[in-house]
Amino acid sequence: GQQLNQSPQSMFIQEGEDVSMNCTSSSIFNTWLWYKQDPGEGPVLLIALYKAGELTSNGRLTAQFGITRKDSFLNISASIPSDVGIYFCARGETSGSRLTFGEGTQLTVNP
């Protein structure tokens, strides 16, 4: 299948630090999504991106759809303890179609 690489696999940071994670794909797609999964729960959508170059913010979160349409990054500024969780990127032809998920970035925030 087509590869989707997410990095880093895990991050350990101090409260207040900024965080960046990214995903790269071997193919071009029209949709990038970022989800967060808390322990014992399902993934929750954070940001959806639909256009190459699109930069979207959701509070302290900012994500961009790479201009090559093969990558995306997610930044979290001024991290807080409740940011702990697993962050997944996902890409697809449309957001409602078959999604391929990255392997996730496990974020730990030390108070």
Added chain:
Amino acid sequence: DTAVSQTPKYLVTQMGNDKSIKCEQNLGHDTMYWYKQDSKKFLKIMFSYNNKELIINETVPNRFSPKSPDKAHLNLHINSLELGDSAVYFCASSQNRNRQPQHFGDGTRLSIL
């Protein structure tokens, strides 16, 4: 006000048994999905139904049989459970239009003894 609800939340059973997981969404969506999340947290799509019609069927053993009685429900029946079936199974739903993201349930944790 649960949007996508799955039952049961936990399922512990013996190898060889047959079990079902149910999913219901009250979002008015027309497309529903089943995903499997393994022990390394990797999420992989298994099936998708649009208006009760199967549209995605990934390489999944035929012991897994999805059933959609109506567009608000998508159940997953698993025959002859094997140890490797232990995982968290997530149901999701979306509206089949562009820019309509998928919403996930809280998962069913299946453990095979």
